[in-house]
Amino acid sequence: MLKLAVIPGAICGGCDVALASVGEKLLDVLKYYEIVYWPIAIDRKLSDLEAVEEIDALIYMGGVSTSEEYELARKLSSKSRVKVALGTCSVYGGIPGLNSLSSPLEVYKVNMGKSDHWIQGDSLGLPQLIPYMAYTDVVEPDILAPGCPPSGKVLDQLLEQLIEYAVKGEIEHKPILLGDPESLCNKCPRNPKTTKIKMPGIYRLHEVELDDKKCFLEQGILCMGPATRNICDHSCIKTNYPCTGCGGPLEWGGDSGVSMISSIGSILLVDSEKSLLEPGLTREIDKLRDYIGTFYRYTLRKSMLYKLRELKKGGLK
């Protein structure tokens, strides 16, 4: 039997529940693997896991935000053969990745108000808040499974990969990014009729009566579909809610935010550019607030813009 460990890092719990709710398909995996650690499913202590000498497959969920999680992620990964980053936080930093624009102390103050219990040093032996990282910043995983939470499709692919590894004994073409290598628009059920999409302006959800058959962008609603990998078979779009981009960019190493502003540039008010001129276009674009929170809601930590910020601060060479 191979050994499988599932580790929750800085997690909201969504990925854990998603993985547990795969249900019977987990039994196929259990033909090959024995679960040595998974707090939500079995009763084992962390000390038991530390006593295990080698782990065959390690699934890490969530980001890395405390010194304890950092040590855990590093130590356990070093004795694991296959490392899986499960969930957008683990792969791209996720929503907590927006913390990267602030220091741990600033983050603490936002959450705890004026409380002065911020502890410098580890006088009490408590884990310390460290600058937030994705799991992919700590180690190089072999399998990347994005999604917030990962969809049934991604989890099925993940279990298939794990079984394949158990049978073949190796993983080819690492790292593997799960999901389909295409943008959500490619097979969108809303299937825009026109070949040329015209975005009539920029509106917020409450400002328009949404037509549930028509492309969101054609209705002036920002939908991250053009710059997002198909990991979900349009689960949000089918329920009449625009994509917010949890699947991350189309390819590993891509960048969804700048791709998205590029595609908005091509479609926003294309039919009235020459009458509105620059001031009119500016007025419409100014309706956009919080660019980072809109276009990099899930992927800021691994984005080009974050690298640029580090470069500016002198962190990169």
Next chain:
Amino acid sequence: MSWRPRIIAFFCKWCAGSAAETAGVMRLRYDPNIVPIIVPCTGRIDPQLVVSAFLNGADGVLIGGCHTPNDCHYSSGNFKAFKRVYMLRKMLAEVGVEPERVRLEWISATEAPKLVRVVNEFVEEVRRLGPMGGSRA
């Protein structure tokens, strides 16, 4: 050695690019810190190219295209560039990079003196802002 700003300039083939050639014919001098790249149309410039330029060592990016509303050879490429650059500058400001490091100018094929003025002004501006990478000399 004193620091010299490195600037990538994307010029469209029809207007700013031709203006750069005219400037050469007219024997006008401008700062040698810019590396001009001629592209078919400013509408072709993906914001990703601009950010990559910065990540690969540029301190500023200048984009020169045709005058709005009707000069663009492909009808409306310059408006696409305008929207993209406008949004990119806002985005840069949010992560703490000076938006002045990206400049978009409309320069027609005959405006060689304007091209020279814009290049010199921009080089001066970037020199004032300092190097992109905090510690690089």
